[in-house]
Amino acid sequence: LEKALACGAVDEVSLDLEETVHQADTAVFCTPVDLLAEQILSVAPSCNPGTLLTDAGSTKSDLVRRLAKTKFPAGVAFVGSHPLAGSEKRGVEHADPDLFIGRVTVVTKTADTEPAAVEKVTTFWQSLGSRVIIMDPDEHDRALAFTSHLPHLVAAALVDVLTPDLIPLTATGFRDTTRVAAGDPSIWTGIFLQNRDAVLAGLERLSENLDRFRQALDSSDRSAIDQLLSHAKKVREGLDQ
Amino acid sequence: LEKALACGAVDEVSLDLEETVHQADTAVFCTPVDLLAEQILSVAPSCNPGTLLTDAGSTKSDLVRRLAKTKFPAGVAFVGSHPLAGSEKRGVEHADPDLFIGRVTVVTKTADTEPAAVEKVTTFWQSLGSRVIIMDPDEHDRALAFTSHLPHLVAAALVDVLTPDLIPLTATGFRDTTRVAAGDPSIWTGIFLQNRDAVLAGLERLSENLDRFRQALDSSDRSAIDQLLSHAKKVREGLDQ
Numbered sequence: 001l002e003k004a005l006a007c008g009a010v011d012e013v014s015l016d017l018e019e020t021v022h023q024a025d026t027a028v029f030c031t032p033v034d035l036l037a038e039q040i041l042s043v044a045p046s047c048n049p050g051t052l053l054t055d056a057g058s059t060k061s062d063l064v065r066r067l068a069k070t071k072f073p074a075g076v077a078f079v080g081s082h083p084l085a086g087s088e089k090r091g092v093e094h095a096d097p098d099l100f101i102g103r104v105t106v107v108t109k110t111a112d113t114e115p116a117a118v119e120k121v122t123t124f125w126q127s128l129g130s131r132v133i134i135m136d137p138d139e140h141d142r143a144l145a146f147t148s149h150l151p152h153l154v155a156a157a158l159v160d161v162l163t164p165d166l167i168p169l170t171a172t173g174f175r176d177t178t179r180v181a182a183g184d185p186s187i188w189t190g191i192f193l194q195n196r197d198a199v200l201a202g203l204e205r206l207s208e209n210l211d212r213f214r215q216a217l218d219s220s221d222r223s224a225i226d227q228l229l230s231h232a233k234k235v236r237e238g239l240d241q
Numbered sequence: 242l243e244k245a246l247a248c249g250a251v252d253e254v255s256l257d258l259e260e261t262v263h264q265a266d267t268a269v270f271c272t273p274v275d276l277l278a279e280q281i282l283s284v285a286p287s288c289n290p291g292t293l294l295t296d297a298g299s300t301k302s303d304l305v306r307r308l309a310k311t312k313f314p315a316g317v318a319f320v321g322s323h324p325l326a327g328s329e330k331r332g333v334e335h336a337d338p339d340l341f342i343g344r345v346t347v348v349t350k351t352a353d354t355e356p357a358a359v360e361k362v363t364t365f366w367q368s369l370g371s372r373v374i375i376m377d378p379d380e381h382d383r384a385l386a387f388t389s390h391l392p393h394l395v396a397a398a399l400v401d402v403l404t405p406d407l408i409p410l411t412a413t414g415f416r417d418t419t420r421v422a423a424g425d426p427s428i429w430t431g432i433f434l435q436n437r438d439a440v441l442a443g444l445e446r447l448s449e450n451l452d453r454f455r456q457a458l459d460s461s462d463r464s465a466i467d468q469l470l471s472h473a474k475k476v477r478e479g480l481d482q
Contacts, residue, residue, distance in 0.1 A: 084412035104409060133409060146402050147411045151418040156473035157450035158395055161387050161443060162480075168345060168374060170388045170480055171325035173421045177392040180414045181477040185470035192466050196458050202402060203455055207448075209398035214444055217437050225433050229426035232397035236422040239403075239411055 004092040018043050026052045026124060028081070033057040034190035037066045040078060049075030054121050056083055058144060058187075059194040060108045060137035068112045077117035080108035080137055082144070083130060088182040101129030108137040145198030149191055150206060153199065155181040245333040259284050267293045267365055269322070274298040275431035278307045281319060290316030295362050297324055299385060299428075300435040301349050301378035309353045318358035321349035321378055323385070324371060329423040342370030349378040386439030390432055391447060394440065396422040 001013040014020045021027045021043040029036050036055050044053065053076065057063060060080045067078045085103040087094065105125040109118050122132045135143075159178040162170070192199055216224035242254040255261045262268045262284040270277050277296050285294065294317065298304060301321045308319045326344040328335065346366040350359050363373045376384075400419040403411070433440055457465035 084410065087413070103412065106410070143407055143410045147407050147415050150402065151399060151415050153454050154395060154399055154451075155418055155477075156470055157447055157454060158392060159473045159477045160450045160469075161391065161446045162476055166384055166388050167480060169325065169347070169384045171344065172328070174388050174392050175480055176417045176420050177396055178473075178477050178480075179417050181470075181473040182481075183470075183474065185467050185474060188470050189463055189467045192458060193461055193463060196461060200455065200458055203451065203458075205402045206398055207451070209401045210395075210444065210448070213394050213398060214441065217433060217441055217444075220434055220437060222430055222434060226426050226430045228401075229397055229422075229424075229429050232400045232419075232422040233424065233426060235403055236396075236400045236419050239408060239416055239419075240423075 004095075007092060007095075009092050009095045018046050021051070021053075022046050022048065024051060026054070026120075029053070029055040029057075032187045032190045033059045033063065033194055036063050040067060041070060044070065044072050044076060044078070047073060047076040049073065051076045052117060052120050052124075053078040054081045054124070056081060058082060058148065058191045059141055060106070061141040062194045064108050064110060064137040068110065077114050077120075079113060079117045079121040081121060081125065082106045082108075082140065083125065084148075085130075088180050088184075090184050098129070100125065103130050105130040105132050106140050107132050107134050108140060109134050110136060141195050142198045142201075145195050145202045146205075149195055149199045150202035152180050152183060152188060153192070153203065154206065155179070245336075248333060248336075250333050250336045259287050262292070262294075263287050263289065265292060267295070267361075270294070270296040270298075273428045273431045274300045274304065274435050277304050281308060282311060285311065285313050285317060285319070288314060288317040290314065292317045293358060293361050293365075294319040295322045295365070297322060299323060299389065299432045300382055301347070302382040303435045305349050305351060305378040309351065318355050318361075320354060320358045320362040322362060322366065323347045323349075323381065324366065325389075326371075329421050329425075331425055339370070341366065344371050346371040346373050347381050348373050348375050349381060350375050351377060382436050383439045383442075386436050386443045387446075390436055390440045391443035393421050393424060393429060394433070394444065395447065396420070 004010045005013055017039065029039055031039060036057050040053055040055070047053070055063065060082060064080045072078065083100055083103060083105040085099050107118060107121050107125065118134065122134070125132050155178045159181045213225070213228060216228060245251045246254055258280065270280055272280060277298050281294055281296070288294070296304065301323060305321045313319065324341055324344060324346040326340050348359060348362050348366065359375065363375070366373050396419045400422045454469060457469060
């Protein structure tokens with residue numbers, strides 16, 4: 001907290017969560033996903049009317065479902081958020097005031113969510129430069145299992161094929177492909193547990209794709225390998241457009 | 242070729258391979274790996290004594306073995322090279338005069354390789370700023386299967402889980418993890434075919450690692466997931482030191 005103050009990343013710091021949120025108009029909870037519900041529930045009763053509570057967690061379904069069961073004080077609302085921005089690095093020394101510019105933030109909406117609160121959260125993220133996509137939390141979790149959680153798992157599984165003698169023979173390809181595996185396990189373990197079924201479904205789909213490569217290699221099928229690589233290249237290039 | 246001349250990447254161009262190599266002291270062949278042997282064999286007879294032939298291919302075993310069977314003219318030598326540098330981009334507009342600075346180049350050596358030629362090739366890559374590692378070609382191919390060819394295959398298999406609706410929900414994690422999948426299939430198909438067995442062995446090892454994740458997820462085993470991620474983080478961070 002002292003470092004964050006010193007570098008100007010924040011104006012004030014406090015260790016008293018309840019008192020801090022009591023003073024806030026908008027509070028964004030940024031703890032690991034498996035701690036979010038408990039923390040938000042602990043402060044909600046002492047919030048002033050008009051307080052908006054949101055978060056920055058990578059899974060949404062469990063959190064939104066748990067908080068939907070709770071009666072918040074009048075005028076206090078929770079809406080789930082997930083800004084798709086950040087890196088594998090941790091600590092205020094890696095903070096970036098432009099982090100959200102041009103990046104997508106998912107804001108969750110269910111039958112229970114107050115439309116005015118969704119609008120307020122949307123405006124909040126847009127004010128930081130983010131593009132907002134409104135989604136159902138279950139749909140969010142199924143999508144992010146494929147676009148974020150599976151890549152993390154794959155990067156971790158890939159980096160673990162490395163023995164010390166191979167390290168000098170890694171180049172940018174290996175490093176890029178495995179970069180996210182340096183992410184904090186205390187954050188990622190919670191994400192995997194909360195989104196277990198969708199991640200397992202993603203893993204199943206990946207295994208099918210790997211099997212196609214295995215079969216093509218096994219039979220030295222030039223045309224099949226070329227087709228698999230050409231399709232992947234086309235999809236990958238689509239991401240940069 | 243006209244673009245390469247215009248931007249100053251080269252001093253001269255030619256479409257006559259034999260005549261060009263005849264005039265050269267050192268010739269570096271940079272075609273896809275499955276064309277290298279044929280091209281080098283086609284020009285070797287007309288080389289002047291003292292000519293050094295090398296290449297920049299990602300597989301070495303097949304090439305070095307094939308060329309070792311050939312009687313080159315007196316004073317003409319071939320030594321295999323693999324600079325571990327480059328990107329998924331293609332074309333002279335992506336050329337970089339500093340590409341090799343600080344990067345590893347593997348130079349191959351077997352019982353048949355002339356020590357003087359190894360030394361000359363080593364000096365050549367060092368003059369471009371590269372660090373040279375001398376290796377047996379089979380050993381090179383087994384290592385690169387894990388550090389380069391497997392990551393490419395995994396990136397391609399991963400990018401193929403993407404359906405169009407998921408594209409807006411990809412962030413830097415997905416993009417980095419799959420970046421190499423945009424590489425040219427006409428280069429990579431040859432690499433996979435030439436290094437088939439070692440790549441299949443890498444795929445087997447990766448599948449074991451993925452299975453460990455699958456089992457840990459299946460049983461919602463927090464401690465097992467945390468251990469897998471923590472180990473991966475440690476290995477990944479070791480690459481940046």
